[in-house]
Amino acid sequence: MRDTIITHQMASFASEVDVEHVSLMYFLSDFAGGFWLNLISKPCLLWARIGGLLLISINSSTIFSILSIYFERRKAFAAVLITALFITMRSGYIIDYYSFPAFLLCLQLWLLNQIIQHSRDQAKMKLFSFLLGLLTVPIILSRISLILLFLVPIALFVYYNFSNRDLSRAIQISKIASIGFASSAILFGIFYWYLGILSSIRIIFHTIGGSALGQTESHNMVNLIELYLRCYGEVVIGSIVLFGGFFVLMKFINSLKISEDYEQLIPILITIFVLFLIQICSIYIPELAHSLAYPLLSVSIGLVVIFVRIFFIFNREANFKLALLLISGTITMLINPIGSNTGIFKSSYGMWLILPLSLLCLDKAWDRLDCISCNFRLSFLKTALTVMLIFALFFQFSNTNPYVIGLSPPFLREVPSVHHGDQVLHSC
């Protein structure tokens, strides 16, 4: 639960780790968070958020360094900064078991890109492949459900096979990465043994088994699968409506006989009008803005998949390197929410690469849409980024995530064990 994250983090970094008070399912994230909190004499929420903010900034720079290789720097710069604001609009801004793995995943995607870029330089390719394997263990330990990350190499192998490429290089990379993975497993095994929690690792299997057999209420696997399927159903409908609406809007703008300078203003005015309506309705339904932000993030999953699909349809001879990044990024996004009982909006933590990448790719494919007699006058990237920026600013400043606004007094009354004199984490 979010309200115990910092408690877990402090307990994870305590001199003697008590497995009763930490979660082994995401111990490494808590340990990293605890390490950050303990850098100053007294832990405080502002410091915790500065840590989260640093991760967000590092993720943005990492993704920019990847995208600036394939796209114009100006476009990549704008896309990364705006999508960073968009995907963090419901973030708690702290180092937790979503933001920390997201940071490691960004590093791993950067390593993957380095391997792709240095495919002819054997020494560098071997080094980056080893590091890629080395990083996989901490990612899994920072949230166990990310073990599904193994779907990425499987999908890449399938794509290699479908595109009739020579698999020998991919096999060589996998072998070196496996050595890195084994080395990392040994290192972290020693680390867990040093902390005295290696023998308790079976708790993880008990938890997963309990979830599969339906012994837990909150994270029952059957309920989770049902929840995800329901959410994906909504995403399919939502993304078709949004993307269809976007096309209709572009066609409508095409039919208007106004100056090109004013055309750009129409989507902006429509977005502001929609947000104005939401704000008005929020007077009567206070939670409206809050409850609309989550579906918007979820629908982005569907939009990303549509963008990627269009790119592949209209760029049949797509850049092979970009295709590998698109596949890796999409799978990273899809596996991110697995294990969460809050639905699929946590995919946003896995969108760091794929959201700006898919936007930039569709921008590349945009001109080719002329062949289906679209002839859009407006730039896709400019319009999409402007709309996303307006939405991001609106929802960022109306972020009523309980973790962002802090615990409310009723919550404190629910806590039976708070005594006078206990050390409570305060704002700095």
Add this chain to the structure above:
Amino acid sequence: MKWHEAGYSCSQMAKFNIIKKLEIYLNIYSVFLLSFLFHLPLIFQGLDVIDEGYHHNSSDGFVCLRGGC
């Protein structure tokens, strides 16, 4: 061919020149800095409210609140 011969106006050329000059600053450091600055105001939201339920009790050690363990 000079810029006025290519059909560009003076203001368009000035715009191109500014963009070209600014492009050298579009690097990972500026992305880091701007991303940090854009998010900075957001981390102060709600700090005036009593924050986290974390508390430490010398006899019990760390206590998990609200059954969250």
